[in-house]
Amino acid sequence: MVLLTTENDDGSPNLAPMSSAWALGQTIVLGLGKDGQTGHNLSRRPELVVNVPGPHLWRQVERLAGVTGRHPVPETKPAGCRYVADKFGEAGLTPRASEAVRPPRVAECGLQFEARAARVQPDSAKDFLIVEAEVLKVHADPAIVVPGTDHVEPGAWEPLIYNFRHYFGLSEELGFSYRSQTPR
Template sequence: MNTAHLDALPAAGDVTHLTIEPNILYFGTPVVLLSTENGDGSFNLAPVSSAWALGQTVVLGLGRDGQTAHNLATRPDLVLNLPTADQWPAVERLAPLTGRDPVPAAKAEGCRFEPDKFGAAGLTGAPSHLVRPPRVAECPLQLEARAAQVRPDASGEFVIVEAAVRRVHADARMVVPGTDHVDPAAWTPLIYNFRHYFGLGPELGHSYRTRTPRAPAGPAA
């Protein structure tokens, strides 16, 4: 093994790396509340911690046996509602609930069936424009979408959904005036970090591709 390139690295000081086998890899991902349609025409609401965007497509990772995956297999409309950091208690109220009855064996111990997820979380449904599932009125960012592909993941334990976003609703207070751009300084997403909830820290800088550049705040005098 050629280790010559390692000699050019700065000294690591007292840093030591351990080889570990964590049972989850949620290394800081946004929380999304997904609303979908049940078979009887009612609606399900579920928190999801595996979501990332590519252009106008959002890729989701779902539990195979959950009501959300069950719904999207036959009813592809959905809404991705993004809560703020201070809305984490509502997300946690949803966490032990499922729309499946009976509760799937794969669900964690303590999970229980709840047909009214919106009410249980203390959240309000708002009509969508292009899809049947409602938006979450309290969430400042809402994406109406349609599942273009729903398939098993490589392990067979989860479902991967590719959702095409059809319409975006944003709280006016987080939109740069006169534009279609979200002001990053006004948007505080809820982050799921190894099963703990976090918000964002101060801005450190920005990508060269941003259309909303700003100078990050310097240290206090």
Template sequence: MHRTTHHTAAPHRTGAPHRAIEPHILYFGTPVVLLSTVDAAGVVNLAPISSAWALDRTVVLGLGPDGRTSHNLAARPELVINVPGPQLWRQVERLGDTTGRPDAAHFVRDKFAHAGLTPQPAELVAPPRVAECPLQLEARVADLRSDATGEFLVVEAHVLRVHAAESITVAGTDYVEPAAWSPLVYNFRHYFGLGAELGHSSRSRTPRRPTT
């Protein structure tokens, strides 16, 4: 007589329990950038944003429609996307409640001086770079439009030139050294840097560092 063995399927594991939530914002770990722009009269504005991501040489930005940055880009579609490191979080925070609009509360005429940052001439566009930022992207607006809700502006900026501090590059190459570079990250309205490297993508072209 043959005995039949029944195999019970292992339960499907779905990880830790989840629950539905309604957070006020969805900044789930996004880089902070400082946008420098100029108006039609050449007056400089500097503003922090935390809605920025890159597609090859295009950087997509999310802006409030009533801010000075949006008005400047509509009048003069040039900008510098300055990418600060974690050590600049206090300077970024000083700019958070300021505005470049003279008719608004918290108006600051010289945002650079207010934040303790240094303007540095750009090479291809009118707005200045932020000298303290290790990465600086000179760019020109390719498209500026309202988002689907009508509450924000979506800017597609084409990068014309990239400036990188020598300290974060691989010597003799055009590559940024990931182990030397850490962006300032806005994580649910708290500031963070990156932790230790976990691994690299198979698409990475950065020269490998020797292992010990």
């Protein structure tokens, strides 16, 4: 699970949760809905921040799950999705200035990757957007970095995991998404 920050047409930030992300070297590959504000923003302004939350932020992430920065709300969004302009405020998260890109970082996230989208294109079925982002700058909480290196200590870092619409750390389940079809 990651939180993406991008820049809206008016210069304000957009903040969006997404669960389709993986990294290979200095490239992060993202899978986005084609009709959302994040895809709209990246097709016009390629700068973004990939913020990696820890499990303690699952409720803040879930507050973003049912909102969009796109107005009017696209018909392709799930029922009940509503427009919110200030998504940082909606989630109770803090924007922090980036160093290499315009969109802000999420202060509460232990890992943040400032990046530039090198490629934004539809998937083969044209249902989603595939984004290849080049990492320009990495920020890591010093508490999770191996002393004297630029490496994250795996035992000190626990990312938020989104597993079939349920939130987990690296251990027990923390809660579930409003879209879950298997709530407890």
